[in-house]
Structures are given as C-alpha cells and as structure tokens.
Amino acid sequence: MAKQLTTLITGADKGIGFQTALELGKRGHxxxxxxxxxxxxxEAVDRLTKNGIIADLLKIDVTDRTTIQAAASQVMTKFGYLDVLINNAGVALDQHQPASKLSTEVMQNDFKxxxxxxxxVIQAFLPLLKKADTAKIINVSSNMGSLGLATNSASQFYGVNSLGYQASKAALNFATICFAKELADTTITVNSVNPGWTATEFGGRDLKQSIPSGMQSVKTGEAQIVKLASDPENKITMTFTENQGTLPW
Ligand SMILES: NC(=O)c1ccc[n+]([C@@H]2O[C@H](COP(=O)([O-])OP(=O)(O)OC[C@H]3O[C@@H](n4cnc5c(N)ncnc54)[C@H](OP(=O)(O)O)[C@@H]3O)[C@@H](O)[C@H]2O)c1
Structure with a gap:
C-alpha cells in the first residue's frame, strides 16, 4: 500500500485552501x-473529518513567525517529515487604487x-520537507503577478494596476524560482500555480448569492494545485501554471 502523504495547506479554513484540503484528503492525504x-x-477540520478525511489543525498566522515555528515543531514531533507544503494563504488589500495613491503601508501588508x-513558512518547514522521500512546495500565486501578462497589451491584465497585490505575487513567483534552483539537486520540487478568478470572498463573491457569471467554482480553482500535489512522478519544478497550461512569469 502507498504511504499516506502528509500535506500542509496554509489558509485552509475556507476558499480554495479548504477545497484543496477536501480534494487531497479524498485522495488519501x-x-x-x-x-x-x-x-x-x-470548524474546517470538523467538516473534513465528517467527509472521512484525516485532518489536524495547525495554528499558523503566516505573519507571525512564532506560530510558524510552533507548527513546524508540532509536525516534527508528530510526523518527523512533511511531503507537501501548499502556500495558499493570501490577501489583496489595495482595492485597485492607482500606484500614485496606494500607501506603502498597504503594500507592505500585502507583502507580509x-x-x-x-x-x-518555506524556511521553517524545509528541514521537514528534506526528511520526506520526495517533497513538493506549491505556491498559490496569481495571473495578476505575471510580468508577462501585465506588459502584454493583448492581455486582459494589461489594464490592471494593483501594485501591492501584483508585486507581492510577482515576488512570490521569484521565491518559487530561487527555491527551485537552490533545491534542484534534491527531491523537492517548487512550483507556482494560478487558481484563476474563483468564487471565494477573496474573489469578490457574496457567499450568500449564487456564483456570478465568469467566476469559476472553488473546485475548478483548486484543480491545478491538486493535480501538482497528487503527481506521483514529482519531476516538474520551477513552473508557473494554471488549468489551461503554462503562464509567462
Ligand atoms: N479567488 C480568486 O479569484 C483568486 C485568484 C488568483 C489567486 N488567488 C489566490 O488564492 C489563494 C486563496 O485565495 P481564496 O480565494 O481562497 O481566498 P479566501 O477565501 O479569502 O481565503 C484566504 C485564506 O488565507 C488566509 N489568510 C489570510 N491572511 C492570513 C495570515 N496572515 N495567516 C494565515 N492565513 C491567512 C485566510 O484566513 P482567514 O479565514 O483567517 O481570513 C483564508 O483562509 C490566495 O493566495 C489568493 O491570492 C485567488
């Protein structure tokens, strides 16, 4: 029987993170x-458990290193390794204000x-990922962080100007590139994924209303993350992808 994979998802109490937990849990993680x-x-762990999934809670505020370190110590004690790390927690605080008006304090909070x-989170959990036979880091990025799309006048993202969020996701993509290169000689892969415009509070959906047209379901939003997280080969590294294929950095 295949070994049960242990997978940490940050920001997994709702939205794409929760749906990712549900789908990977169903696949035996x-x-x-x-x-x-x-x-x-x-509440999220209860909902997962009711669906027959093995799930534990790890309190992690990604802006608070004490909680990150405490969580890493708990995983070290209980498992001694981690197979998959999904950096999903994210915020978009700049409300599409133009770069000339957006305070750098708001931008710093996007970056934090x-x-x-x-x-x-990667730095704290890397020793645990290194203890797994083969491991994955998946950074949940955004097409809004693509420099290629932002500078392509034919792209719908050419007209988007959201400096804090876009720059923070472009920076996250650079984390993907730098860690992938640093870990190239290991069995750890590092990739960025764009979920696409998804029906979560973050995506702008009123959860009491039906999904507005053009917005995809959370199930579609997590699909590429789950595909990479479940890939048994684990050879793909340093990519930026979405359901439809590869995105320009
Ligand atoms: N939805 C979209 O259209 C879309 C498009 C492209 C990319 N994305 C990316 O997809 C990811 C998930 O977004 P989503 O749509 O599922 O949003 P969501 O429903 O708002 O979920 C975001 C999650 O991040 C958590 N979070 C925020 N700040 C945190 C912190 N300091 N420490 C730990 N967790 C924190 C939230 O926790 P709380 O419940 O405590 O707030 C929540 O669990 C984000 O990285 C986002 O940038 C989303």
Whole structure:
C-alpha cells in the first residue's frame, strides 16, 4: 500500500485552501489545516473529518513567525517529515487604487502575507520537507503577478494596476524560482500555480448569492494545485501554471 502523504495547506479554513484540503484528503492525504483563527480552523477540520478525511489543525498566522515555528515543531514531533507544503494563504488589500495613491503601508501588508509569510513558512518547514522521500512546495500565486501578462497589451491584465497585490505575487513567483534552483539537486520540487478568478470572498463573491457569471467554482480553482500535489512522478519544478497550461512569469 502507498504511504499516506502528509500535506500542509496554509489558509485552509475556507476558499480554495479548504477545497484543496477536501480534494487531497479524498485522495488519501493526511491534511494539516493551517489556520490563523483556531475556531475557523477547528470548524474546517470538523467538516473534513465528517467527509472521512484525516485532518489536524495547525495554528499558523503566516505573519507571525512564532506560530510558524510552533507548527513546524508540532509536525516534527508528530510526523518527523512533511511531503507537501501548499502556500495558499493570501490577501489583496489595495482595492485597485492607482500606484500614485496606494500607501506603502498597504503594500507592505500585502507583502507580509503573500511573500514574506510564504517564505517564512518555506524556511521553517524545509528541514521537514528534506526528511520526506520526495517533497513538493506549491505556491498559490496569481495571473495578476505575471510580468508577462501585465506588459502584454493583448492581455486582459494589461489594464490592471494593483501594485501591492501584483508585486507581492510577482515576488512570490521569484521565491518559487530561487527555491527551485537552490533545491534542484534534491527531491523537492517548487512550483507556482494560478487558481484563476474563483468564487471565494477573496474573489469578490457574496457567499450568500449564487456564483456570478465568469467566476469559476472553488473546485475548478483548486484543480491545478491538486493535480501538482497528487503527481506521483514529482519531476516538474520551477513552473508557473494554471488549468489551461503554462503562464509567462
Ligand atoms: N479567488 C480568486 O479569484 C483568486 C485568484 C488568483 C489567486 N488567488 C489566490 O488564492 C489563494 C486563496 O485565495 P481564496 O480565494 O481562497 O481566498 P479566501 O477565501 O479569502 O481565503 C484566504 C485564506 O488565507 C488566509 N489568510 C489570510 N491572511 C492570513 C495570515 N496572515 N495567516 C494565515 N492565513 C491567512 C485566510 O484566513 P482567514 O479565514 O483567517 O481570513 C483564508 O483562509 C490566495 O493566495 C489568493 O491570492 C485567488
């Protein structure tokens, strides 16, 4: 029988993170639900458990290194390794204000979660990933962080100007590139994924209303993340992909 994989997903109490936990749990992963709010995290673990999934809560606020280190110590004690790390926690705080008006404080808060938070989590869990037979880091990025799309006048993203969020996701993509290169001689792969415009609170959906047209379901949003996380070969590294294929960095 194949070994049960242990997978940590940050920001897994709702949205794409929760749906990813559900799908990977159904595929047999032992899911570690990263949540900054313990009550919301427990609720998510309960929902997963009711679906027959093996799940534990890990309190992680990605902007608070103490919680990250405490979570890594817990995983070290209980498992001694980690197979898959999915950096999913994310915020978009700049409300599409033009670069000339957006305060750098707001931009810093985008970066604290989307970039520094993800890097802190990778650094803390890397010793555990190195203890797995083969391991994966999947960074949940965004097409809004693609420099190629932002500078292509034929792209719908050419007209988007959201400096804090876009720069923080472009920086996260650079984390993917740098860690993939550093870990090239190991069995750890590192990739960025764009979920696409997805029906979550983050995506702008009122969860009490039906999904607006053009917005995809969370099940479609997690598909490429789950595909990479479940890939038994684990040879693909340093890519930026979505359901439709490869994206320009
Ligand atoms: N939805 C889209 O259209 C879309 C498109 C492209 C990329 N993405 C990316 O997909 C990822 C998931 O987004 P989503 O749509 O599922 O959003 P969501 O429903 O708002 O979920 C975001 C998750 O991140 C968590 N989070 C925020 N700040 C955190 C922190 N400091 N520490 C730990 N967790 C934190 C949230 O926790 P709380 O519950 O405590 O707030 C929540 O669990 C994000 O990285 C986002 O940038 C989304």
């Amino acid at each position: 032992h899911v570690l639900v990263g949540a900054r709010d313990v009550d919301r995290g427990k 979660v989307n970039f520094f938070g993800a890097v802190d």
